[in-house]
Amino acid sequence: MSRALLLALALLLASAMPAAAHRLKLFATVEDGAITGYAFFIGGGRPQGSTIVIRDGAGTEVFRTVTDDEGRFAWTPAGPDRFTVTVDARDGHAAETVLEAERFGAAPPSRSPAPAGTPTAPPPSTSEAAMVEAAVDRAVARQIRPLLEAYDAAEGRARFNDVMGGIGMIIGLAGMALWASARRRKDR
Amino acid sequence: MAHIPDGLLSLPVLAGGWVATGGLAAWSLRRLREETIPTTAVMAAVFFSVSLVAVPVGPSSVHLLLAGLMGLMIGPLTVPAVMVGLALQALMFGFGGLLSLGVNTLNIALPGVVAGLLLGPLVGRAAPARAAVLAALGAALAVLATGGGVALALALSSPDYLPSARVLLLTYLPLMAAEALITGFAVHFLKRVRPEALAGGDRP
Numbered sequence: 001m002s003r004a005l006l007l008a009l010a011l012l013l014a015s016a017m018p019a020a021a022h023r024l025k026l027f028a029t030v031e032d033g034a035i036t037g038y039a040f041f042i043g044g045g046r047p048q049g050s051t052i053v054i055r056d057g058a059g060t061e062v063f064r065t066v067t068d069d070e071g072r073f074a075w076t077p078a079g080p081d082r083f084t085v086t087v088d089a090r091d092g093h094a095a096e097t098v099l100e101a102e103r104f105g106a107a108p109p110s111r112s113p114a115p116a117g118t119p120t121a122p123p124p125s126t127s128e129a130a131m132v133e134a135a136v137d138r139a140v141a142r143q144i145r146p147l148l149e150a151y152d153a154a155e156g157r158a159r160f161n162d163v164m165g166g167i168g169m170i171i172g173l174a175g176m177a178l179w180a181s182a183r184r185r186k187d188r
Numbered sequence: 189m190a191h192i193p194d195g196l197l198s199l200p201v202l203a204g205g206w207v208a209t210g211g212l213a214a215w216s217l218r219r220l221r222e223e224t225i226p227t228t229a230v231m232a233a234v235f236f237s238v239s240l241v242a243v244p245v246g247p248s249s250v251h252l253l254l255a256g257l258m259g260l261m262i263g264p265l266t267v268p269a270v271m272v273g274l275a276l277q278a279l280m281f282g283f284g285g286l287l288s289l290g291v292n293t294l295n296i297a298l299p300g301v302v303a304g305l306l307l308g309p310l311v312g313r314a315a316p317a318r319a320a321v322l323a324a325l326g327a328a329l330a331v332l333a334t335g336g337g338v339a340l341a342l343a344l345s346s347p348d349y350l351p352s353a354r355v356l357l358l359t360y361l362p363l364m365a366a367e368a369l370i371t372g373f374a375v376h377f378l379k380r381v382r383p384e385a386l387a388g389g390d391r392p
Contacts, residue, residue: 023191023283045244094196163240166276167233173272174229181222 024093027152028085030103031141032134034076039067039087039095042153046071047089057082057101080104190239190253190296190334191277194285198345205291205341212298213271216264227385228265231258236273240281250363253334255296256327257371259304260311261378263388266304270297291341299333308388316379319386324372328364335360 024047028037035054040046052073054063063075067087077083081104086096197205220228235254242251258266271293277283284292303326311319378385 023193023281041242041244094193162280163237166236166273166280169276170229170233170236170272173232174225177220177225177229178222181220181225185222 024087024089024095025152025155026085026087026095026097027149028097028099029141029145029148030099031145032138033104034074035083035085035099036072036074037085037097038071038073039089040071040153041093047087047093050087050089053086053088055084055086059084077104190292190338191274191284192288192292192295192338192341193282194287196345197288197291197341201291201341201345202287203290205288205294207290209267209271209290209293209297212264212267212294212301216267216301219264220268224262224265228262228269231262231266232269232272235270236276239273240277240283245359245362250359250366252363252367252370253296253331254327254367254371255300255334256303256323256330256367257300257374258297259300259302259330260308260323260326260371260375260386260388261304263304263308264301266300267293267297270300295334295337295341298337299330302333303327303330304388308386311375311379311386312383314379316376319379320372320376323375324368327371328368331360331364331367 023042024039025042026037026039028035030036038046039050039052046067048067048069048071050067050071052063052065052067053061054075054077056062056077062077062083065073065075067073080101082101083099084096085099086094088094235258238252238254240251255266255270258269262269271289274284274289274292274296275286278286278289307322307326311322314322375386
């Protein structure tokens with residue numbers, strides 16, 4: 001009997017572990033005009049050498065790479081567009097995330113076309129405003145990145161309430177089956 | 189792992205998985221007796237919660253399936269039990285998917301059912317220690333068959349998705365060991381305390 005208690009205790013401890021769902025997810029964000037991110041398994045682990053494919057708004061493949069040892073990747077697009085990033089871990093796991101064109105705010109100042117050939121210099125306020133906007137974009141991106149990461153990580157986590165809800169539903173199904181079989185016996 | 193998400197498999201594979209799972213579920217549900225309903229529900233609940241807990245292993249993470257143990261305890265009723273567990277996981281957590289539910293159920297449940305049908309009579313007659321070894325072996329082979337089924341479903345859909353052997357070995361070898369160990373201990377325990385629980389759904 002004590003063995004039974006021990007087994008029950010072990011099962012209880014095992015089930016008390018934080019339930020971490022097993023699923024591949026993809027985190028991608030825009031920083032300074034570049035797409036950076038990483039693939040990760042909810043519950044731990046980062047797939048290495050997984051294929052990352054980035055498609056533009058028209059659906060054509062514009063970039064393809066593999067994740068590094070930490071599951072990371074980075075790419076700088078030529079301009080803003082609606083990019084779809086997909087990852088395939090090659091073991092039956094795949095994930096996808098979409099970066100809207102609005103996420104690419106001001107292009108880095110180096111890439112803005114210089115208004116050459118104009119006799120009068122452009123008003124200094126325009127380039128200054130662009131620089132300020134780019135700096136603000138960078139600062140905001142740096143600050144909200146941990147937030148976005150935490151949200152993505154939390155989204156797929158299996159919570160205790162969800163698990164209990166599922167078990168309750170299974171008990172309900174069993175109850176329905178028992179009820180049906182009891183009715184059938186009574187009819188006979 | 190064993191939960192293939194929607195959008196990876198081709199239509200014939202999805203349809204084939206649903207037809208096979210539907211047939212197996214209908215066949216096994218005819219064997220559902222009033223006495224076996226609670227055990228089936230308990231195993232469905234165990235499968236549902238146990239396969240949510242993922243343990244990081246190397247670059248990936250694995251979770252238990254316990255199909256071998258289910259096959260020994262509830263026999264063909266493993267199919268509806270796994271199906272209910274997977275459907276709830278797909279709806280609540282986005283694990284796998286409803287379209288690929290057929291293929292996923294087949295990959296997980298069928299090896300367990302086969303292990304239960306083949307090893308059930310042997311385990312039923314053997315002494316606890318021998319039964320535990322047999323059950324552990326069956327559980328390990330069931331995991332291997334699940335991995336093979338996942339690889340086959342992906343390869344049939346598109347050669348692009350053929351899983352790399354390195355990834356498969358990395359994820360399924362630790363899982364085989366863990367499943368063998370847990371199933372072995374569970375069967376050893378049940379064999380001594382409640383041998384009738386290993387009747388494979390054919391409780392008299």
